[in-house]
Amino acid sequence: MPQQLKMEEKPCCVALSVQPSRGLVDEKFVVLVQNTVPSCPLTIHASHQCEDGHSWHAFAHYTSDASGVINVSEDCSVGGTYSGVEAMGLLWSLKPVPGSKPGLRMRKKNVQAPMVITISVYKGHLTEGFGDQVPLAGTEVERWYMAPGVRRIAVTEDGLTATLFLPSGPGPFPGLLDLWGGGGQLVEYRAALLASHGIAAMALDYLTCKYTMETGKMVEQDYFEAAYTFLQKHPKVLSSRIAMLGLSLGTSITLKTAVYSEVMKLRCAVSISGSHVQPLDGFLKETLGYFNENSGKTCFTEDNEAIWRNLLLPIPTDPSLKVDVGKLQCPLMLIVGEDDQNWCAYESAMDIKEMMERAGNSHLLTLLSYPNAGHLIEPPYTPHARSSLFRDVKSRQMLMALWGGQTLEHSRAQEDAWRKLLVFLRKNLYGGVKSTSPLSNL
């Protein structure tokens, strides 16, 4: 308890507010500090303890203005984990605290509870020792993946390992199958966030699902068809408006499905950080087998981080080794980071574009290519991991994978890509009626 000081010497009751104090993960907030001494050097600090118990923090150095105010959305940080005018820097520049285990990555497992972040303001420009000082003020912020009213439904019928998120309201809603990459698991947060934007999104585990864990075998195309059919038949889903979104290995499935599937007629598709290169014969097992054959092309940095981007390079000319995107009939959005060290996503995107231009269907393609962005292009304002520990599902080996990307540009890419992805989905899933269907009244 600080000693009682004389009235004039007492520290000011600095007021710190974050608006909104409860927001969705992809919403911006305004961090405002008021009632400080004018022209005072201050540090704004964010801290978060993630679900596995690790501590993360971010901080930035500011100087209050003549009326004792700092507005993080308008003022310039002169140092810290980010610099410049960055309204959301306190979130996207979060890093594990010094002394943490290397190779950490922040991913929310329980999407029904918010991420809680403590924001504080300290006197002076600090870079360490935040735990030793009493801040001038502090507040808490909640960041939610689920909007109020979004319903989470575990799906185990038809042999599926999935979670469906239904938006608030009577529906019916457009649907989406959400696929992650080679790490497996049932990852729910992106689907939860999409449902908060009006899409009935189903996160699908296809690598560590019940079937694979029990039999040791990879799923085949019929597993994805079952997922698609489940959505199609669901009373709250519009059967003719189902999309697929895949990241990394999920892209391989998305592209193959979009072009070749007789059962799954996608309204549109989104592929993030992936490639069209895969043996056309066969499905998941054969695709993974192809990577394995090329595993000799793996490189390592001096810090022993694995670079897997060369596995599919050079982009083959043999058509039996690439999804024939020239035959694509639905809109496709490709999102790639030019510094992707894990997949050759950029080179693949260039080849896809060329193939579609030759075939005359490139009007269906929206290509978002981001300089200095890496592989893990996630929803916005979530921390960037340039590398992290990764357990390969097949080999069960734990390695440090290099994902790539420079934090500032990668974070900008996440923000821009997410916004454009939502617009793309809104336009294709909510907009326009196809010319073949009769106009219907609501």
Place this chain on the structure above:
Amino acid sequence: MSLRSPPPILSVRPSRALVDEPFEVLVENLPPGGPVTVRSLHRSEDGDDWEAYGHYVSDHSGKVSVSEDLSFGGTFSGKQPMALLWSMRPVPGSRSGLRLRKLKVTTPMLVNISVYRGHNDFRDQTPLASAITERWYMAPGVHRVDIREEEVQGTLFIPPGPGPFPGVVDIWGGWGGLLEYRSALLASRGFASLTVEYLKPGELQTDLEFSSFEAAFNILKDHPKVLSDRVGVLGSSAGSIVTLYLAAESTAVQPRCVVCISNANCYPHESGLSGIQHLLAKKFDKIRLDENNHEIWRGIGLALLDDAPYKVDMGKIRSPVLLVNGLDDQNWPVLETADRMAQVVGAAGKAHLLYRLDYPNTGHQIEPPFSPHFRATNLAIDGTKDKAILLWGGETKAHSEAQEDSWKKILSFLRQHLYCSPKAKI
């Protein structure tokens, strides 16, 4: 089945907010130039359904923005971004004389906002789209503490952060019981706030005296997270009597500033606060009934203005006082009371300490912003088992504007006097 069109999309931003924060309701993907009704629905803790609705017309792109567009009827009209909250009333068929107040502040108020086709018979339809929004009294990190001392029972709310914080003792008026929501909101706005339980629900009878409130003030002042020389008092209705006493006559405590909402200023000295019910009962013959048989009590207060044995001597105030009153208050003669106080304060040379906010067409129950307005509500009269409907007054739109305006000004007044820097403009 496969040819159904995608539905309209209704969004509320922010979807989670504090109760005094505005929101924007937007509907998209509607048929262009079509009539729709946007409706809010809330089930209260008592199990009653409350609703508000506006009739809109979508634009060429199929959009309706409640913040920007005009309502052409319903429970409100014109451009009213927040009327889906403040114009709420019980749905048709409900019991009469109801009041909406949240008792459990650790959970949010859930409001369902929907859009329906057309301007008629919308209650029979399935909505085209809907969204749920959460309205919170407690910001994340606000800490709630039960206070159970011998003399003082109540609840303390502490803002998040290291503190220490300025404090506000929160004193309600008659019949409320232990009401936590205003203190919770004050804590969400940076003030450690203690709400005191002294009147059981449905009662005007209390065993507490002024000394109990002095004890409450000290509990707050001495709390390790509170700045002991920056504690104020906020009182409403009968609670303003205690507030004024603490501001002017208490020798035990000295609030740094006080706010009185719907002020009253009379008490029977020989029995103190515990005699208030009896004092009022002596003048029950002054109760008038309006055309709906609702009881107008302001006549009691008028009679007591001259007859009351004791008033707090406002000439003795030692700190700034803010009075917030509604000019259509049918429960208490707040304007006349305030005028008398102003005379006394002026005569004592302390006019610079008195601030007044007088709101036209505003009633007695001046609540935090966007709370629904009740012109009259039920009251069980203690000891008689009778139910009466008391008229509070106010016209809904003006009253709601007064709630919104007064809350901002009350917070600004509290910040100016309880936060450090005299030049603070927060």
